[in-house]
Amino acid sequence: xxxxxxxxGAGTINAxxxxxxxxxxxxxxxxxxxxxxxxxxxxxxxxxxxxxxRGFEAEGRYNRQQISLYDRFTQFTLAAARExxxxxxxxxxxxxxxRSGVVLGTAGGGVSTWDDNYRAVYEEGKNRxxxxxxxxxxxxAAASHVSMEWNLKGPSFTVSTACASSNxxxxxxxxxxxxxxxxxxxxxxxxxxxxxxxxxxxEGLRVMSRDACRPFSANRNGMxxxxxxxxxVFEDYDHARARGADILCEVxxxxxxxxxxxxxxxxxxxxxxxxxxxxxxxGINGEEVGYINAHGTxxxxxxxxxxxxxxxxxxxxxDRLMISSTKSMHGHLIGGTGAVELLACIMALRDGVIAxxxxxxxPDPECALDVVPNEAREAKVSVALSNAFAFGGMNAVLALxxx
Amino acid sequence: xxxxDQVIAIIAEQAVLEPEDVTLDSTLEDLGIDSLGLVESIxxxxxxxxxxxxxxxxxxxxxxxxxSSVASIITGIERLKAEQA
Numbered sequence: 192x193x194x195x196x197x198x199x200g201a202g203t204i205n206a207x208x209x210x211x212x213x214x215x216x217x218x219x220x221x222x223x224x225x226x227x228x229x230x231x232x233x234x235x236x237x238x239x240x241x242x243x244x245r246g247f248e249a250e251g252r253y254n255r256q257q258i259s260l261y262d263r264f265t266q267f268t269l270a271a272a273r274e275x276x277x278x279x280x281x282x283x284x285x286x287x288x289x290r291s292g293v294v295l296g297t298a299g300g301g302v303s304t305w306d307d308n309y310r311a312v313y314e315e316g317k318n319r320x321x322x323x324x325x326x327x328x329x330x331x332a333a334a335s336h337v338s339m340e341w342n343l344k345g346p347s348f349t350v351s352t353a354c355a356s357s358n359x360x361x362x363x364x365x366x367x368x369x370x371x372x373x374x375x376x377x378x379x380x381x382x383x384x385x386x387x388x389x390x391x392x393x394e395g396l397r398v399m400s401r402d403a404c405r406p407f408s409a410n411r412n413g414m415x416x417x418x419x420x421x422x423x424v425f426e427d428y429d430h431a432r433a434r435g436a437d438i439l440c441e442v443x444x445x446x447x448x449x450x451x452x453x454x455x456x457x458x459x460x461x462x463x464x465x466x467x468x469x470x471x472x473x474g475i476n477g478e479e480v481g482y483i484n485a486h487g488t489x490x491x492x493x494x495x496x497x498x499x500x501x502x503x504x505x506x507x508x509x510d511r512l513m514i515s516s517t518k519s520m521h522g523h524l525i526g527g528t529g530a531v532e533l534l535a536c537i538m539a540l541r542d543g544v545i546a547x548x549x550x551x552x553x554p555d556p557e558c559a560l561d562v563v564p565n566e567a568r569e570a571k572v573s574v575a576l577s578n579a580f581a582f583g584g585m586n587a588v589l590a591l592x593x594x
Numbered sequence: 595x596x597x598x599d600q601v602i603a604i605i606a607e608q609a610v611l612e613p614e615d616v617t618l619d620s621t622l623e624d625l626g627i628d629s630l631g632l633v634e635s636i637x638x639x640x641x642x643x644x645x646x647x648x649x650x651x652x653x654x655x656x657x658x659x660x661x662s663s664v665a666s667i668i669t670g671i672e673r674l675k676a677e678q679a
Binding site: 259319321322323 | 630633634636637640641646
């Protein structure tokens with residue numbers, strides 16, 4: 192039996208805000224959360240901007256023992272999960288706890304824990320590190336702590352597919368609820384690579400912008416990293432209805448594809464197959480799609496490939512739908528990015544507000560779609576897609592529907 | 595501060611107790627320190643005394659370091675410091 196799947200809770204922390212309400216308000220206003228990076232040794236970085244989370248003090252949120260076990264990516268996850276699960280109104284016990292789980296995405300896991308401890312042993316010459324380094328940095332740490340905090344005892348794991356990690360994670364969670372394996376799944380993802388080693392590694396690829404993220408704009412010059420988390424409660428529709436839950440939207444379908452061609456260069460065909468596959472899986476006609484939250488990294492390679500793929504999949508309708516990249520505001524959250532970007536799809540479906548692509552300055556004939564430049568727009572949308580196309584050629588697209 | 599007082603301070607902090615509540619005959623279990631708390635205490639002791647404690651969490655009984663009570667831990671550290679001197 193196929194179960195309908197709905198979202199009954201959402202939580203986030205990112206450069207635009209420490210909650211969903213603050214983040215959506217910022218997206219509506221076209222606020223730029225990208226600014227100068229603030230951590231040690233930034234003077235040795237050639238890239239000095241990012242979408243950093245400000246005013247997040249672990250000390251006020253978690254006790255000493257928790258902080259010794261929670262990398263920043265776990266801290267972000269737990270904050271977002273709390274908001275999402277509280278909104279859902281669910282508590283997990285008995286059979287519901289035994290069958291519900293948590294699947295989260297992250298590309299790097301505890302990057303700053305690796306960074307701090309490599310610095311201690313290599314640069315500072317120390318010969319021992321804190322005993323919790325491994326449980327703190329492991330990619331599944333955040334999912335594990337969510338399972339412990341909320342008593343989620345069903346299928347739980349972490350997905351890592353670079354920039355598509357969150358979308359792949361949410362696709363897994365969706366499949367589990369749709370198939371009846373789990374009545375509720377907590378899902379999404381997080382990333383915290385904004386530390387010296389994390390940014391230094393990205394500098395090496397020479398795809399980072401030194402000044403701004405301007406997706407689809409002819410003068411774009413690269414991506415800008417962000418950090419944070421997005422977490423959602425995916426729930427069986429009948430389960431949600433039976434308890435009178437507030438439904439944010441329906442997750443209607445998804446598809447995954449692999450380019451099988453290049454470790455960094457995107458493929459139009461792989462992206463198009465993922466979008467077309469998501470429509471097919473959801474039983475949605477392309478003309479019903481009103482909004483696409485683009486992968487839209489602001490690199491030359493992604494943006495033109497993505498626009499060409501949209502044109503291929505949607506034909507003449509590509510010129511009527513809206514497509515925006517909120518990375519222009521919160522930066523690229525890497526493994527957490529699809530989760531934060533899903534919020535823009537929820538805003539489009541639920542509030543009828545399309546988040547803009549800010550920083551848009553010059554039309555690019557190779558990105559000649561309605562990219563909702565610079566200002567949010569009101570529009571009634573019944574179906575939205577959320578794209579994620581990762582390094583390694585691994586793509587995951589989710590299709591969402593207004594309820 | 596004596597070795598004894600320093601060890602008691604480290605263990606008390608780990609157990610979230612006042613130092614006067616940590617007696618020499620207390621076991622770590624009595625004080626509510628679990629296996630993760632134990633390895634964290636040993637790390638803190640190594641950092642404080644600049645020693646390497648031969649403790650294997652896989653086989654605590656076979657380690658050449660007796661953790662059966664606060665007193666035995668202090669004795670073990672005094673021995674390690676003496677060997678270091």
